[in-house]
Amino acid sequence: MTENQSTAPQGDSAPSRRALIGWGGAGLAFGAVAAGGAMAAARSGGDDPVPAAESGGAVPFHGTHQAGVATPVQDRLHFAAFDVKTDDRAEFVRMLKDWTDAARRMTAGDTVGDGAYGGVAEAPPDDTGEALGLKPSRLTLTIGFGPSFFEHFGLADRRPEALVDLPRFPGDNLDRGRTGGDLCVQACADDPQVAVHAIRNLARIGFGKVAIRWSQLGFGKTSSTTPDAQTPRNLMGFKDGTRNIAGTETGRLDRFVWAADSDHGPKSAWMTAGSYLVARRIRMNIETWDRTSLQEQEDVFGRSKGEGAPAGRAKEHDAPFLKAMKPDAHVRLAHPDSNDGVTILRRGYSFTDGTDGLGRLEAGLFFLAYQRDPRKGFIPLQRRLSATDALNEYIQHVGSAVFAVPPGVRDKGDWWGRTLFSEEA
């Protein structure tokens, strides 16, 4: 949760206008959006932009880095954390290869295995079928390995130094059923059914080898779908989508997001070109927030609700003047200037899981942040925010996980986790 430095996105359509506004215009991790906005608009160009998000196209699965990190943010999320259920390393590696194959197919808009129909009548089809006829919808599938994963398969010495267990932060009220996980898959797509189909089919392939520990659906309109629309808002009604790192900003990505050789010892060399993901389920006290006066709401964020302008400024994109904000204003505390320049790439989504047993909206932000090293990213930031942020009165962190996200799958012969499991890495 931080205010990231403003960026100058590339592309002749100059989308900087919309791209880089965070929660409340500054701060917070509550922004899933900016990178996507920048990228989409950059691609479209011209006077008549065609947003990339609406193309329904496919995002390349192969690459140096996994897709789904710097990729322009899609509209929808299905995130699943899994636990390992087998002791058999060969069997698990086989599953990773099967998963990779399925992911390669699904991200291209194809069915899993032999498809959803037309096979042996006596057997259930390989693919569950609900994505038939749907476009690839820019589906990305991104895998990560949690700290507890390294207790399996004799991999203890390959656990990267940066993959620390997150400390307990003040105010945390973590539900064990929504916390942790040996591994995770993040499915992002512009069509929710495509994302759900992907997780469902991976879970099915994984039965007996892994079991879903928890999962989270997310939504949140991103500016990439409507490049000319205003900055999207989070569920508290404030503009969202900060000065995130754009997918085109290779310099900042290398500096803040991708793990480099020099970051770790040889045992963790498998993480080079990977990243570290922190996931937090942040419940909002929607009803009490809605009863809060406008003045207090704006004070809490440090931004105006309508325009999204930083306190004491006129326009959404005016540079924040931190001293004009209250000392405990969210934007002020989360701003890089208050945090020695700490910057993380955020990909969070809003969620609403119906209502709770007390008739309150079960809603909030499913925060996802990628960084080069959580010890220099999320952890110091959250230490600061959890201690003093005025917003804490209205939010509660109820789920938490951290994962090492390995580098990309290079080509058809490559598979998820190869660098971890192969000595050659």
Next chain:
Amino acid sequence: MRAVRLIVTAAAAVAALTAVTACTAKSDAKGGDDAIRVTAADTSCDTSAKTVPAGQVTLKIENKGSRATEVEIVFPDGRIVSEKENIGSGTKYTLTAEVKAGAYEIACRPGMKGHGVRQKLTVTGGKAAKRDPQLDRAVAEYRQYAQDQADDTIPLVEKFADAIKAGDLDAAKKAYAPSRLGWERTEPIAESFGDIDPKTDTRADGLEQGQKWTGWHRLEKSLWADKKITATDKQLADELVTDLKDWQLRVGKAEITPTSMANGAKELLDEVATGKVTGEEDRYSHTDLSDFKGNVEGAQKAYELLKPVAAKNDPALTGELDKQFAALDTLLDKYRTDKNSYDFVSYDKVTKDQRKELSDAVNALAEPLSKLAAAVVK
């Protein structure tokens, strides 16, 4: 419990079993020279012909044994084409059936129990369906297993009913779960009849409008929730016995194929996944784990019988199934003190985390089990 089962029809489509219209008739029809004379005794079953042409077949049966007997014409897979029960010592009976070409057996079952004494019967003419003897054997053995389960259940359910009729709450509670085991092991067969399951195994939430609630779970509610036995309960106990005796009589006629066996095994795991893991099945008594174990045992039996064929076609699958059955068994053993007892931990004492662990193990087994049918018919 489950309301509707498609096992019979689904199986029939795949089975390619010789279609047969069978009927028993108290006929004194002139069997003439075509009739097969069946001489049944305590240890023998002599038939006057081993080969007959397709069409109507007449058996002229004489029971020369000391006990009542039962004579059946059966498919190689054990399914009964036609039968006559309770032919008294020293009496005669004529049984007719319409039979297509194929291999059959005539079985005499002295005392109306067990495998009986059997003679081959070949019906010629027309085109006989191609059969795999190995699979026929598997089906026949599975049918015998199902019959044994039904036979063994009757005294146990009578014990349960007797306790209820005696108004003995504690004894009835004790007899409840054991009376269900044989049923749970072979549930897909019982459900294939359509009319028995709704009477014996419906839960409160499964009742249709206007349906009278009868059977095990109604009594379970009386024993555990209401904590008293009413006059109606005593009547229901008798009905339960009657309905289960109906089941016992019909098991032999259930249409069973290798495919339906494999799918039945998977359905048993479905039962576990939807009803037992959630604690819905035995919501008053919390004896879900006993039912759970019964379902798994029944599935494993069907699997073991099909395994020789499946292992040839898909050894990786049977390897995985062996492993997952063993894993689930080991997990279930944690919930009973004695490996041979069906006295499991009350399900309301099983924590959420433990239920998740059980659910994961069920999924791990059910997913490969869903591929067994294809491996058998490959």
